Amino acid sequence: MSGHLRKLGLGLIASLMASTAAVAAEPAKGPKTYLGVDISYANEMDDCGAVYRSGDKTVEQYQFFKDAGSNIARIRLWNDPQWTNYSNIADVTKSIKRAKAAGLQVLLDFHYSDDWADGDKQLAPKAWEKLSTPDQAKALYAFTYDTLTKLDAQGLMPDLVQVGNETNGEIVSSLAKAKDPINWERNALLFNAGIKAVRDAGAKGSKNPRVMLHIAQPDTVEDWFAAAAKAGVTDYDMIGISYYSKWSKRSMAQLGESINRLRHTYAADVVVVETSYPFTTEGADSSPNLLGEDSLIAGYPATQEGQKKYLIDLTQLVFASGGTGVFYWEPAWVSTKCKTRWGTGSNWENSTLFDFKGQPVEGIKWLSTTYAMPVETTFRVAAGDKASAFIDGDFLGGAGPRPMVREGSDFVYRTRLMPGASVTVATAPTAAAVEAASAVTATISAKPSAVRLPAQP
Structure with missing residues (x-):
């Protein structure tokens, strides 16, 4: 995903944020520290x-x-x-x-x-x-x-x-x-x-x-x-x-x-x-x-x-x-x-x-000392008729597109992100296609949550 990615409209972003708060993530236990x-x-x-x-x-x-x-x-x-x-x-x-x-x-x-x-x-x-x-x-x-x-x-x-x-x-x-x-x-x-x-x-x-x-x-x-x-x-x-x-x-x-x-x-x-x-x-x-x-x-x-x-x-x-x-x-x-x-x-x-x-x-x-800790965050996108999905975003720090895992009717990617962080995310059926995909900006919740991304074209 590169800086020239097209951002979704503000209204759709607001809708996505509202749905993010409403979707409960699967019970997730953080890693040992x-x-x-x-x-x-x-x-x-x-x-x-x-x-x-x-x-x-x-x-x-x-x-x-x-x-x-x-x-x-x-x-x-x-x-x-x-x-x-x-x-x-x-x-x-x-x-x-x-x-x-x-x-x-x-x-x-x-x-x-x-x-x-x-x-x-x-x-x-x-x-x-x-x-x-x-x-x-x-x-x-x-x-x-x-x-x-x-x-x-x-x-x-x-x-x-x-x-x-x-x-x-x-x-x-x-x-x-x-x-x-x-x-x-x-x-x-x-x-x-x-x-x-x-x-x-x-x-x-x-x-x-x-x-x-x-x-x-x-x-x-x-x-x-x-x-x-x-x-x-x-x-x-x-x-x-x-x-x-x-x-x-x-x-x-x-x-x-x-x-x-x-x-x-x-x-x-x-x-x-x-x-x-x-x-x-x-x-x-x-x-x-x-x-x-x-x-x-x-x-x-x-x-x-x-x-x-x-x-x-x-x-x-x-x-x-x-x-x-x-x-x-x-x-x-x-x-x-x-x-x-x-x-x-x-x-x-x-x-x-x-x-x-x-x-x-x-x-x-x-x-x-008490430290601020990241929370479990799950990105979800409807699988539709796609055989695979890849995700990229600024939260990956340049690691490159990562494969998502098929779970039921969705592809998912689980990670841990800091509460309040603003992240820009895009998905596509192939790693090569992510760069040209439309991106969504999301704010990470204070509790474990799921972010539903728009269906892949």
């Missing part, structure tokens, strides 16, 4: 003597974030990290027990590496390095399936599972190949092995975890998922995006636009599964802060209020764009006397949700 925290460092922080307080009381991290408004904890897992005692299966088991004891859901994040896997590198576990691709796929399947089965036997099956972490490049790879174009035949084999392992473990277990695929930054996420779909990677439930302004050329508004297009293009919920923001540019130790002046966005100073405003505005943007959640990384990695490979202390203490004395900062209020 997530306000999450990645506190994979929790066990290590405890061992290092970190103390968290709320007023004059000492608090336990998982329970504190649950009480503050979080409903899910994200926990990372490496394959065989010989360089650390953390984020291995024993540590992750302990973390999931803590999360579930606090009443939190769990997102288990498989890195498929012995070390950090991220947008710049996807290093194969040492035990898999010399295997052929088919054997690597078998190993990836077995590791995923066995891990989930063992957790489930202890009553610890996660609710969500990430098949890979920030998998911008080809997974189970090497530094030498990190910048090479993705071999999608190989990549798809590995991803589909991991996804199948989650599905199989869920089918035989106590619950079926939702599957998430995760890309760092909105800059490449749409191209990546288009390539994945072409290669046959389609069986997932959620799209995860990392968003840090330091490493992205996209504005917050452009992030929202990407989320909107993604959720209309794929049958998946979209979440910002990693974000963070500094409440100060000062440090509490000699270890350099990863997020400094280069991470700031205009209008969001490195203050407690600036951090809170960023988190609230970002979360509202995600929900308004049709996304279903935001996760904070890593709100409890405070400064301690422990040494890391990067220095003594933390590289993140200025970007946690605790100040340098272990007290909560203002940003914690992001979790308890």
Whole structure:
């Protein structure tokens, strides 16, 4: 649909608006929403003597974030990290027990590496390095399936599972190949092995975890998922995006636009599964802060209020764009006397949700904020003798004409839109014909509703 589309007369628009209010939509329940925290460092922080307080009381991290408004904890897992005692299966088991004891859901994040896997590198576990691709796929399947089965036997099956972490490049790879174009035949084999392992473990277990695929930054996420779909990677439930302004050329508004297009293009919920923001540019130790002046966005100073405003505005943007959640990384990695490979202390203490004395900062209020949410909206058009129907409109954000689904005597398209939004919509029997079709302007109701569109010519 383009800007030159002919608009219907004002009288007909008024008639359509009146009928919109009178047509009740089918009972619709919105998607699950997530306000999450990645506190994979929790066990290590405890061992290092970190103390968290709320007023004059000492608090336990998982329970504190649950009480503050979080409903899910994200926990990372490496394959065989010989360089650390953390984020291995024993540590992750302990973390999931803590999360579930606090009443939190769990997102288990498989890195498929012995070390950090991220947008710049996807290093194969040492035990898999010399295997052929088919054997690597078998190993990836077995590791995923066995891990989930063992957790489930202890009553610890996660609710969500990430098949890979920030998998911008080809997974189970090497530094030498990190910048090479993705071999999608190989990549798809590995991803589909991991996804199948989650599905199989869920089918035989106590619950079926939702599957998430995760890309760092909105800059490449749409191209990546288009390539994945072409290669046959389609069986997932959620799209995860990392968003840090330091490493992205996209504005917050452009992030929202990407989320909107993604959720209309794929049958998946979209979440910002990693974000963070500094409440100060000062440090509490000699270890350099990863997020400094280069991470700031205009209008969001490195203050407690600036951090809170960023988190609230970002979360509202995600929900308004049709996304279903935001996760904070890593709100409890405070400064301690422990040494890391990067220095003594933390590289993140200025970007946690605790100040340098272990007290909560203002940003914690992001979790308890009330957000305006989109409502279920159903577009309907009489099918008549047409074999198909496509819909386009400004609410799709440029995703292009989308197919409608036949239900009885109508074609329908269901989505979630913000109450009060004015949208321009057109339908036609083919995708190519939508551009020349007449358009209707509708105002979205405050409650779930149906908008009946004029019959196709």
